[in-house]
Amino acid sequence: MRVLVVTEGIGADWLAEAKAREGLDNLILLPFQPFADVPNAIGTGAALVVLLEPDAGVYSVPSKTLAYLCADRPLLGAIPLNNLAAKLITRERRGAGRRAGG
Structure with a gap:
């Protein structure tokens, strides 16, 4: 790998x-990478990693998270569970793995 x-x-x-x-x-x-090459870079992954700091905010869904969801790949996330990105990934059943403590 x-x-x-x-x-x-x-x-x-x-x-x-x-x-x-x-x-x-x-x-x-x-x-x-240049912006025009980002779809190709994202498309190469079998799984994509999303890291968000706790201070990213409860209502924050960074564009990289949305782009990764559009790429139709499993997501490995280190995201505070109260963050909207984590809730969206969970709701769409796009996460690969399990929740911390769960």
């Missing part, structure tokens, strides 16, 4: 260091 991560900044730096340190040859790191 390959893990593709599209990110920049300190997260990308941390992942690059971990990749080198641990010899993670299956970890592919790419910088942010």
Whole structure:
């Protein structure tokens, strides 16, 4: 299995260091992609990962979550359960996995 991560900044730096340190040859790191290429990038995944911080807000559904839902792929989410994105993923039965503590 390959893990593709599209990110920049300190997260990308941390992942690059971990990749080198641990010899993670299956970890592919790419910088942010041009907007026109985003559908192709999302479409390559067998499953997509959504991370939302607790301060994202109860009523926040970031565009990446909506785009991932449109891609018709299972979602692996680390999202506060009271967030609207988590409720939407649960309602649409699009999550892959189980709820924390459940």
